[in-house]
Every structure is written in C-alpha cells, then in structure tokens.
Amino acid sequence: MNKSVIYTEKNNCQDCYRCIKQCPVKAIKIEGNSASVINELCIYCGRCVLCCPVKAKKYREDLGKAQWLIDSGEKVVACIAPSWLSDFPEYSINQFINIIKQLGFYAMSETAQAAEWVSKTTHTWLHDQPNGVYISSCCPSVINYISIYAPELKSSLAPVLSPMLTQGYMLKNHFEHDIKTVFIGPCIAKKEEADPFEKYIDCAITFQELKKWIHEEEIKAEILNDEYPAQFVIGKPEKGRLFPIDGGMLSNMKNNVNAADIEYMTFSGIKNIREIISEIPKWDLDRKIFLELMTCDGGCIKGPGTASPEGLATKRMKIISRVFYSEIDNSQNIDFQPKINIPIRHFDISHPLISCCYSEDEIQNILFSMGKWTEKEELNCTGCGYDNCREFAKALLEGKAERAMCISYMRKVAQDKASVLLQKIPSGVVMVDETLRIIDCNKKFAEMLGNDNLMIFENNPGLAGADLKKLIPYHKFFSSLLASGEEMLEHDFRERDNYYHISIISIQKYKIACGIIENMREPEVQKELMVKRLKEVITQNMEAVQRIAYLLGENASFTESMLNSILDSHETEDNKSN
Secondary structure, three states: OOOOOEEEOOOOOOOOOHHHHHOOOOOEEEEOOEEEEOOOOOOOOOHHHHHOOOOOEEEOOOHHHHHHHHHOOOOEEEEEOOOHHHHOOOOOHHHHHHHHHHOOOOEEEEHHHHHHHHHHHHHHHHHOOOOEEEEOOOOHHHHHHHHHHOHHHHHHEOOEOOHHHHHHHHHHHHOOOOOEEEEEEOOOHHHHHHHHHOOOOOEEEEHHHHHHHHHHHOOOHHHOOOOOOOEOOOOOOOHHHHOOEOOHHHHHHOOOOOOOOOOEEEEEOHHHHHHHHHHHHHOOOOOEEEEEEEOOOOEHHHOOOOOOOOOHHHHHHHHHHHHHOOOOOOOEOOOOOOOOOOOEOOOOOOOOOOOOOOOHHHHHHHHHHOOOOOHHHOOOOOOOOOOOHHHHHHHHHOOOOOHHHOHHHHHHHHHHHHHHHHHHOOOEEEEEEOOOEEEEEOHHHHHHHOHHHHHHHHHOOOOOOOEHHHOOOOOHHHHHHHHHOOOEEEEEEEEOOEEEEEEEEEEEOOOEEEEEEEEOOOHHHHHHHHHHHHHHHHHHHHHHHHHOHHHHOHHHHHHHHHHHHHHHHHHHHHHHHO
C-alpha cells in the first residue's frame, strides 16, 4: 500500500499546475513534468485532490484495512464524525446505525460525544491560562500548518486530544482494549493524524469510502427497521453534533457566543487562517482570546472526503435542523463519564520549516535566465501556479519547480526556435491570419517581394502586421484555403519572368495559414527537384522489379545501379558547390 496520505498517479499528471495554484503552502514539487506532494511540507488539507482535473492526485484509501479488521474476527467499533448528518441525509439516525452494523461493525459511536468532552476540557484549561491567544486543536490541518510554518505558536495550541483521538481513547479503555476502532469522516488529514496514534484509532476512512462500501454491499435504506432503537456506544451526543460547522465548538464551550464576542472567535478557510496566524505576533493583548480554526471553508462539512456535493449553506442547515428541530432520535442514550485521565497532547510530531533566504542577486539571476530583464517583464500571470514571478524564482532555487512551467518563457523559447528554423529554410515562408495580416515571414520571402520590402524587413523582422493583399498578387490562394478549411493547397503560377510553386498549409483551421513559395527557376530548386524525381524513378522501378522480377533478371540491378550513380553524381556536385 502507498504509505503517503496524498500521492500522484504520474501517468495521468499533466502540465496544468493547478495543484500548485490551489496548494496554500506550495508543498508541490515538479519533476519530470509530474507534480508530486512534498510530505514534509504538506498540511493534508486535500485541496490538490479536489482541484486536479484528471484525478491524478489521490488520497490513500484505507477501506481494505477496515474490511480486513472486520473479516479477521475482531470487534470493530465505528467512530463516526457528526457531519454524517449532512452527508447521508437519506438515512434516519437509527437507520444509519443499523447500516453500520450490517457492514460488520460491532457497534457505532459518534465522535460528537467526545467533542463535547473536548469542549469542556478546553474551556476549563483556558480559564487557567494567562492573557494571550489560544487556538483549538481539533483540526489536524491547522495543527500541521502551525507545527511546520508557525512553530512559535505551538504553545498556543490547546493541549487536548482531538475528538477523534479522544473517542478512540475512551472506547479502548471502556472495552479494556478488546476492540479495534475505525474513524469515518470527511477529512483526509485525519488519516495522517491517526497514523502515529494507532493505539487509539486503528484506521481512518472517508465518507466517500463508506459510501462506496455501502454501494458494494447493496444495502438499501428502505429495508432497514427505523423503529428499532439503536444504541450509541458510550453515550448519545447532543450539541457535539454541531462541531463540523464553524462555530460548533464555541457553541459547546460557551453559551450565547456571537460575532461581537471578542474573547471567542471562529474562522474557517485556509486563506483566512494563514492571514490570522501571520497577524497574531503583532497583537498586544490584555485579555484571553480563543480561536476556533478550521481549514475547510465553512468547517468539516466541506471536507475533501465528503460524500455529498451539496453546498455549504444546505449542509449547514441540515446539521442544525437535524440537531435541534426535525428529527426524533429513538436511539438509546447510555450515560458515560470517563473515569480516566485522558492524556494531554504534545505537538512535536512535525518539524518546522527551515526557510532559505535568497539574495536579490540570486533571484534576479533566475529571472534574467528566463528573459525577465525588467520589472515590466515580470508578468505575474500565475500560470505556473505561484502568486508572482519572484515566488516562482524562489521555487526554482529550492528545486521545487522547472523553467518550463513559465508560459511566457516557453513561448519565447518556442518563438526563438521557430524564428531560427524559419530563417534557415531556403524557400520563402510566410504565415498569415484570417484577415491575411502577416504573423511572420523569413528573409527569403522578403527578397521575393523586392528591395523596398527587403529594407522594411530589415527594420521590422517578420513583417508582422503587414497586409499580404498589398504585397503579392497571389494572395487569393491563402484566402481560398482559409475559407475552405482544407489542410493543404498547392499551385503553380508565373510572375514576370519567374515560375513559382506554392504550398499553403493550414496551421489553425480557418484562422492561420502558412505558405511555402519556391522559385522553380533557381538552380538550387532545379537540382533538388531533379534529385527528388530520380528518387521517385528508383522507387517506381523497384516496385516494377518486384512485380516482374522473373522477366528482368540482371537488368533490374543494372537499372538500379545506373540510376543511383546519376543520383550520387548530382548530390556530390551539390556538396562541392556548397
């Protein structure tokens, strides 16, 4: 199994760089035209998985491990995140518990019950702290971000296990470690959080994986008994079910929390969180402020492993409605108060990022190497995925990016290569758009137009923007190709004392055409034409030889050698003249 929580299927990864653009910490490395996640820098928010247009970014599926735990005969308890209320609204609470039992689980427990304990414990801890800023420790992506990118704030994190880990700890102790636990929720980062805590949570899967499992087992909601009172192990949750929406934790910590309450604040979305964390060191406080931070916009209900595509407002309303209003919960409430001391959490798993400070000369040298000599040439188009050209230059210095990611740089390289090839072609070449305005041409074409136009070419290489209709009388050939949409047209025509052959090729159908003009009276063209025709004679003769070889006998080889000797003599003469 791939151990990385997020990985790339390299064969499907294309040059779109969308994952870099979406990654809030740019924990992506481009190597061999493929974008891979840098695990040491990743916060596992899952944005790269969600945005990948070809689904090359994937998260590690642990469904097989969960099924194996059940098949092995272990008692396996499902720890369900409370956001299931919005992800599986088609099931009543009792139906959903019965579905979990039909999948083979020994019992079901909602982490909302542990969330209530986490809220109470955090609130108690907060009261004993001095003035300052304190941050919730429920969102693993927030913890990862602070641990790697703002380690100076690790002491501000509430030293309390997340609801998932707390629930696992409670269950293991309640059943005296005679069970296995599987967390099921909308979060990819929970997989990474669970890995070092297998003594609490044996496996973590997403709602997407659960939905796939239910589909595979062909479990239908209509055959489930909705009246039979199902049980929540170690207690039925109440307000803890609000945890997956932003502000849900605060609603459990303090009554009547509102937006004007400056002691308790809630924010969601990684962009907002990065901004807040960067500002915290500047705050001069004479009070305690507690921040509930969630990396997903709107909270866990919009996690990357969610099984429902519904919008934020719809999901939020379903959670609130099912908690407070519409649903009658017939499940039994088994009162449970942990008689154990749940351990505190130490945040020393991730290593902080050591940022390299690059000199201005180093950055400028990289920009110069891409043809960005002035600030005006730094387009900051974000096509490479980075916010601006200077950030891209730093990524190049760090070995995370490749020059080919810069669209303007690659366009310049392509144009330079095309210009070199264009000038080397011995025939006249001109490229025009649908209005017959010249896009580019070589010097040979300008020479065919006469000395006046050749002088213009010297001052304006390529004659870009010139009207072809005013330069040549045979412009109708180009119009004909562009109007018809054909792939290619060829014509012979006379102009004054010269005899020309023109091949017009469609570069972009109905939009761009390229013409190659040869003066058939020029000696180089005549020799090339003769060599070409001799080769055709040889080819045709050998085909005839194969058909009537029994008649020709030795004459076949004699004819071939004679023709080849003529061809060789002409090629030798050409080489001498060159």
